[in-house]
Amino acid sequence: MYLRFHPLVHTILLCITMLLQEPSPAHARHLLKLATLAPEGSIWVEHFRDFAEEVNEKTGGEVTIRIYPGGVMGDDLAMYRKIRAGQLQGGGFTMTGIAPVVPDFNIMAIPCYFDNYDQVDAAIARMRPFFSQKFAEKDLEFIALTEVGFAYAMSTEPTSSIEELRRRKSWIPTGDPLTATFLKNLDVNPIPLSIPDVLSSLQTGLVDTVYVSLYGAIVMQWFTKARYVADFPFGYAYGAVAFSSKAFSRLPEEYGAIIREAAGSHFSALNRETRRTNDESRQVLKDNGVVFVEPQPATHERLAATREKSIAELTGSAFSREAFALLSRTNEEDGQTDGDIQ
Numbered sequence: 001m002y003l004r005f006h007p008l009v010h011t012i013l014l015c016i017t018m019l020l021q022e023p024s025p026a027h028a029r030h031l032l033k034l035a036t037l038a039p040e041g042s043i044w045v046e047h048f049r050d051f052a053e054e055v056n057e058k059t060g061g062e063v064t065i066r067i068y069p070g071g072v073m074g075d076d077l078a079m080y081r082k083i084r085a086g087q088l089q090g091g092g093f094t095m096t097g098i099a100p101v102v103p104d105f106n107i108m109a110i111p112c113y114f115d116n117y118d119q120v121d122a123a124i125a126r127m128r129p130f131f132s133q134k135f136a137e138k139d140l141e142f143i144a145l146t147e148v149g150f151a152y153a154m155s156t157e158p159t160s161s162i163e164e165l166r167r168r169k170s171w172i173p174t175g176d177p178l179t180a181t182f183l184k185n186l187d188v189n190p191i192p193l194s195i196p197d198v199l200s201s202l203q204t205g206l207v208d209t210v211y212v213s214l215y216g217a218i219v220m221q222w223f224t225k226a227r228y229v230a231d232f233p234f235g236y237a238y239g240a241v242a243f244s245s246k247a248f249s250r251l252p253e254e255y256g257a258i259i260r261e262a263a264g265s266h267f268s269a270l271n272r273e274t275r276r277t278n279d280e281s282r283q284v285l286k287d288n289g290v291v292f293v294e295p296q297p298a299t300h301e302r303l304a305a306t307r308e309k310s311i312a313e314l315t316g317s318a319f320s321r322e323a324f325a326l327l328s329r330t331n332e333e334d335g336q337t338d339g340d341i342q
Helices: 007-021 043-058 077-087 103-109 117-136 162-166 179-183 195-203 216-217 246-247 253-287 299-314 321-330
Strands: 030-036 063-068 090-094 140-153 171-173 191-193 209-212 226-228 237-246 289-293
Touching: 030 043, 030 237, 043 063, 043 117, 043 253, 063 253, 077 090, 090 140, 103 117, 103 179, 103 321, 117 140, 117 237, 140 216, 140 246, 140 253, 162 299, 171 179, 171 195, 171 209, 179 191, 179 299, 191 195, 195 321, 216 253, 237 246, 237 253, 253 289
Parallel strands: 030 063, 030 090, 171 191, 226 289
Antiparallel strands: 090 237, 140 209, 140 226, 140 237
């Protein structure tokens, strides 16, 4: 039944709703709304909330960070537009989702580039100041790098060779030129979709192959359809926590320092936990009937050759030559770092 309220009643209800949504200025002088695609209940959102709680506590309630998980504010570009419009003050972005705004941030997602986390950590240590600079150029304050982990190709049918992959319907994130170029160089025509559309597309058969971390496959329930894993890292997946530079600059200097310190603590812990959870997820998937498929011997060599061809095409277009020169220096070293990832 449709109820018609007296205009005065409607106004009172609207005021009550606004009061419930917004903290009282007496309790929180600075409200920072931060959205993320990470699903509710995941370890990512848990650490976002812990981070927000510490900031609120250490600023004596002066700074409130409100978390909007699960893509309720839209995809990465929608979040960025809301930040520009002042409707949000921050976002937890995926590397591919923010790439149209900060193209160089996507560079560590080159498929088949990293073999292990030592290489990843060396790259993060070298690239972090560069990323901060690139985000600042887009009026974003880079706070932390968040990790999803190594992504694997997961399919509804066993896939152990390039020839079998060509027969699959591969998903890629919308706006991901790196994976798109790589797959096209393998003669695979990918299907771009936003992350919230992937599960339904697996269910309907629009796609039958996805690229996702082991924990991510569980959290998003993709493993219920894609039950075969090509058992080698396809690529490294990560993200960024960033605030509007304008909103961040309005904070007292000591509050900005508190946010950075809390981010360093909580997101370093998140990244360590993400790695541990990905390791544990391998057994969880096996226990739930997911099969890990070893690639055919020639597959790695063909993927390496495709990676080099793709890098040549992408450098100077999808990412800058400066970014790749910096990244490639990390692979010339031994890959050891002495700090935590953030």
